Amino acid sequence: MNAFRGAVVNRLGLVLIVLKKELLDGGRDRRSILSLLFSAMIAPVLFGVMFTVIAERRRNADEIRLPVAGAEHAPMFVEWLRQQTGVEVVPAPADAEQAVRDRDHDVVMIIDKDFAQNMARAIPAKVVLVSDGTRESARPKVARVRSLVATYSSQTGALRLIARGIAPSIATALRIEDVEVSSLQQRLAMQLNILPLLLVIAALTGGLQIAIDSTAGERERGSLEPLLLNPIPREALAAGKWLAASLFGCGAVVFSMVLTVNVMRRVPWHDLGIRFRVSDAELMSLLALILPLAFLLSAIVMFASTFARSFKEAQSYLGMLMLVPMVPGIVSTLYPLSQRPWLAPVPIVGQYALAADVLGGQPPSIWSYAMAGASALAFALLLALTTARLLRRESIIFGR
Amino acid sequence: MIHVERLYKRFGTVEAVRGVTFRADDGLVTGLLGPNGAGKTTALRMLSGLMRPDEGAIRVDGIDVVTDPLAAQTQMGLLPDSRGLYPRLTPREHIRYFGRLHGLNGSALEERATGLLVRLGLESVADRRVGGFSQGERTKVALARALVHQPRNVILDEPTNGLDVMSTRAMRSLIRSLRQDGCCVLFSSHIMQEVSALCDHIVVIAQGTVVADGTPDELRRRTGRSDLEDAFVALAGLETEVSL
Numbered sequence: 001m002n003a004f005r006g007a008v009v010n011r012l013g014l015v016l017i018v019l020k021k022e023l024l025d026g027g028r029d030r031r032s033i034l035s036l037l038f039s040a041m042i043a044p045v046l047f048g049v050m051f052t053v054i055a056e057r058r059r060n061a062d063e064i065r066l067p068v069a070g071a072e073h074a075p076m077f078v079e080w081l082r083q084q085t086g087v088e089v090v091p092a093p094a095d096a097e098q099a100v101r102d103r104d105h106d107v108v109m110i111i112d113k114d115f116a117q118n119m120a121r122a123i124p125a126k127v128v129l130v131s132d133g134t135r136e137s138a139r140p141k142v143a144r145v146r147s148l149v150a151t152y153s154s155q156t157g158a159l160r161l162i163a164r165g166i167a168p169s170i171a172t173a174l175r176i177e178d179v180e181v182s183s184l185q186q187r188l189a190m191q192l193n194i195l196p197l198l199l200v201i202a203a204l205t206g207g208l209q210i211a212i213d214s215t216a217g218e219r220e221r222g223s224l225e226p227l228l229l230n231p232i233p234r235e236a237l238a239a240g241k242w243l244a245a246s247l248f249g250c251g252a253v254v255f256s257m258v259l260t261v262n263v264m265r266r267v268p269w270h271d272l273g274i275r276f277r278v279s280d281a282e283l284m285s286l287l288a289l290i291l292p293l294a295f296l297l298s299a300i301v302m303f304a305s306t307f308a309r310s311f312k313e314a315q316s317y318l319g320m321l322m323l324v325p326m327v328p329g330i331v332s333t334l335y336p337l338s339q340r341p342w343l344a345p346v347p348i349v350g351q352y353a354l355a356a357d358v359l360g361g362q363p364p365s366i367w368s369y370a371m372a373g374a375s376a377l378a379f380a381l382l383l384a385l386t387t388a389r390l391l392r393r394e395s396i397i398f399g400r
Numbered sequence: 401m402i403h404v405e406r407l408y409k410r411f412g413t414v415e416a417v418r419g420v421t422f423r424a425d426d427g428l429v430t431g432l433l434g435p436n437g438a439g440k441t442t443a444l445r446m447l448s449g450l451m452r453p454d455e456g457a458i459r460v461d462g463i464d465v466v467t468d469p470l471a472a473q474t475q476m477g478l479l480p481d482s483r484g485l486y487p488r489l490t491p492r493e494h495i496r497y498f499g500r501l502h503g504l505n506g507s508a509l510e511e512r513a514t515g516l517l518v519r520l521g522l523e524s525v526a527d528r529r530v531g532g533f534s535q536g537e538r539t540k541v542a543l544a545r546a547l548v549h550q551p552r553n554v555i556l557d558e559p560t561n562g563l564d565v566m567s568t569r570a571m572r573s574l575i576r577s578l579r580q581d582g583c584c585v586l587f588s589s590h591i592m593q594e595v596s597a598l599c600d601h602i603v604v605i606a607q608g609t610v611v612a613d614g615t616p617d618e619l620r621r622r623t624g625r626s627d628l629e630d631a632f633v634a635l636a637g638l639e640t641e642v643s644l
Contacts, residue, residue, distance in 0.1 A: 017500045021489075028488040028529075222484030226542065228450055229478045230501040231470040394451050 011236045018232075018240025019247075026210035026244060039205035040252045043198035044259035050191055051267045057140055064141055067092035067099075070111035074119070077111070080152055087148070096130045106138035107131045107145050122160060195260070196355035197329030199253055199286060200348070203294040204301070204325055206252025208318070211245035211301040215387075216314035219306075225397055238388035242299055242380070249294030257287055285358055285369075289351045292373040292380075296347055297325060299383035306390045309399060328352050344368045345375040401426050401584055402447065402553055407456035409442055416442045417453075418608040424586040424601070426552070429579050431595040432588040434605035435636055440588040441481050443605070444557050447586075448478050460553055474502065477551030479559055483542035487531035491522050491541045494530070495548050502549035509548075516544040521570065536567035543574070554578050556587035560594060572598060592629040606636040 026032045069092035071078045082089050093099040096108040112118070112126035119125045127149055131142045158168035218224040227237070261283050304321055308314035328349045337343060337353035338360045344350040350372045354364045390396050402424040409417040417439045424430035434440050445451040447458055449469030458465040458472075465472040485494060495513040499505075504512060517526045520540045525533070530541055539559070547554065556575070560568045575598055578585050589595050595602060596616055604612040604619070612619055612635045616628055623631040 014501065017497070021497045024493070025486055025488050218484075221486070222482030223486060224484070225450065225480050225482045226478075226484065226545070229448055229473060229476075229480065229546070230498060231473040232501050233470065397450050398445065 011233060014232050014236040015240045015243070018237055019243050022210065022214050022241055022244030023247065026213065026248060029209065029213065032209040032213070032248065035209045036206045036248055036252045036255070039202040040255040040259065042201060043195060043256045044263045046198065047191075047195075047260055048263045048266075051264075053137075054191075055267060057137060062086045064088065064144060065090050066107070066109060066145060067096070067105055068109045068111060069096060070113060070115070073113050073115040074111045074125075077115075077152060081148060084148060096128075100130050100132050103132075103135070106135070106141045109145065119156075192359050193333045193356065195359070196286065196290065196352055197326065197333060199256060199290045200293060200297075200325050200329055200351070202252040202256040203249045203290055204297045204322065207245035207247075207249030207294060207298040208301055210248050211241075211298050212305045212308075212311055212314045212318070214241040214244065215302050215305040216308035216311055219308070219396070219399075220310040224391075228391065228397055234388040234391045235385060238302075238384050238391060242295075242302055242384040242387070245298035245302060246295040246380075249298050250291050253290050253294055254287065257283060282358055282361075282363070285363065286355055288369050289354055289358070289372060292376040293325070293348065293351055296376040296380040296383075299380040299387070300324070303383045303387045303390075306387050306396060324348070332356060338362070341365070341368050344371040347372075347376045347379050350375065401461055402430075402555075402586055403457070403459040404443070404447065405457045407443060407446060407458065408454045409439075409446060409451070410454055416608055417446070420456075420605065420608070420610055422603040422610055422613055424553075424584050426584045427579060427582045428600040429575060429585045429587070429598050430601045430603065431599035432586060432603050432605060433590070433592075433595050433632060434588070435590055438605045438636070439608040440590075440605055441557055444478075444480070444555060444586075444588060447555060448476070448480065449473055474549065475551060476553045476555060477546040477549065478554075479539075479543050479546050479556040481557045483539060485530045485533075485538055485541055488529055490527045490529055491517060491537075491544065492526045494541050494545045498545040499548040504549065512548060512550070513544075516547060520544050520574070535562045536564060539563060539567065539571075543571075551583070553584045554586070556585070558589055559587055560589070560591065568594075592632055596628045604632060604635045611635050611637070 063086045065088045066081065067090050068078060068081070071089065071091075078089055081087055092108050092110070093104065096105075096110055099105050100108055108130040110128035110130065112128070115125045115127075129142065129145060129149070131138060157171065161168045161171060218227065228234075261280055264283070300321065301318060304317045305314040308317055325348050329352055332352040332355075337349070338356040339362070340353050341357075341364055343353040344364070354368055354372055357364045404423065405421050407417050407420040408415070420439070420443050422430075422432075432440050432443070442451070446453045446456075447460075447465065449465045449472055453466065460472045461475045463472045463475060489497070492513055495516055496509060499509045499512060514526075517523050520543065522537065522540055522544065525537060530538065533541070539562070543556075543559070559571050559575075563571060572594075575585055575587065579600075587598075599616065602612070602614065602616060602619055603610055612622065614622070619631050619635065620626060620628060623634045625631040625634060
């Protein structure tokens, strides 16, 4: 007899049936796949561009092709410049200012025709540096040239004093000693603080499409009522849909992470003489933090979208809701929430706090991970069950 | 067999269904006839277990729909008012999904799916996504997934709505073959021809209550009209409304 066949099939089996259907359906939805791919690309692309720019600038400052006009007026100075590491002296263009304006050169040096004469008479000899102050990227190079000139000037001055029997130190009243407390490594790590935010966005947008499609979309198409005519507990139905959206979110996070790790590996840190490398293990441990959030964010989206009668209505609700996971993320990039393990059980905020510790090189304890994950999953489950209750409401089943 | 007793449903101040009572027997086609807004769809929604009546009892093959809707749903195949499909799935995948939700699987499910696709004339489009289907094809897919678990009680809400002549004929022959199989078929309609062509038993609903209940012949006799449509108009109290 098939009298209670529906009741005999266990609930887990039903969850899997719904999950499989939603994955099949979502996998065929170009919008779902595109939103997954797109959200996964944000972090790697951003880091790729950011680190390439940083590396490029540093390389620029280290290796300078310096156009010098009037080199014949100061053969010794130019020879000295040539001997400095990474400096290549090249002939200057006819119109130096135009060349800089046209961005053919970052900086052009013009040596005054009276250079040798003034040098001989110990009158300050003029060196003109043509540069464009609005060009951010040219600044390290200009600064390097300026410091080369200053070095030559003070060396020559010191020799002059010695020649006159005066200790060179007498001409130096003050001496600045720079103490930079942040290493370049740390400053680069600062840039990485945005990574958790980007991963959370991936977790949210990766599953967004399928979460809306399987709730508001189901109502809009008029397929919810026929679906609910099947003898399936609402909890199993909601769970299947929730897991499908969550898996898409997880997919986006993992994909994003794999790409980011690959991008980081390709940045030529060693060529640049920078000892900077967040280990793969550290990056991967971010996964342990963010993946449970994919389940929570999908549950939030699903809950909100169930109230919507159409895809568009759902999107208008979610515009606001998107801010929920983003605001703590943006705040945490400005004021890292590091060293606050008690935040761990607060969903979303806790993940950002622990992620800051991971990136700060102070890995949180396994308990913090467990707490953060368990709390996010508990809230997610609660929301999924609440969504299941919504699916009993007549206004939601029939309201079109 | 479907038993509906003293069913009430109120939406705000509107009493959509007011004490509807009827029964639909196995091996018979029962028509729920009434003008638009009479409460047919509301009654069927309560019958499906998705809407809770304010009062009254519904039993399907002896199972109480109000207290145990899931068990009752295993006994019913419903073509509801809304027939939304999943545009990215094929008819076969629709049937499979609903079949699995009813606990079918493996070769039994595949055979059942193929059988339904053939019976409904969907073989040629069985593995094409339903996104671009015609209204007739969509209705057939919706029907196929409602029948996948071989329900003994088949409930159809305005099944020929939006169908062309050929599809309407196919629907009628399907309803007849379900009756032959001994199923209890209950369908709602506002189209007289349909009801008179198919029904063994007619329940006329107007303004939320049953105004008449019987075989087509009984209804004609009771109203003294030879034409069933005239009988219906008289029973539903529509004449007075028109003259107002």
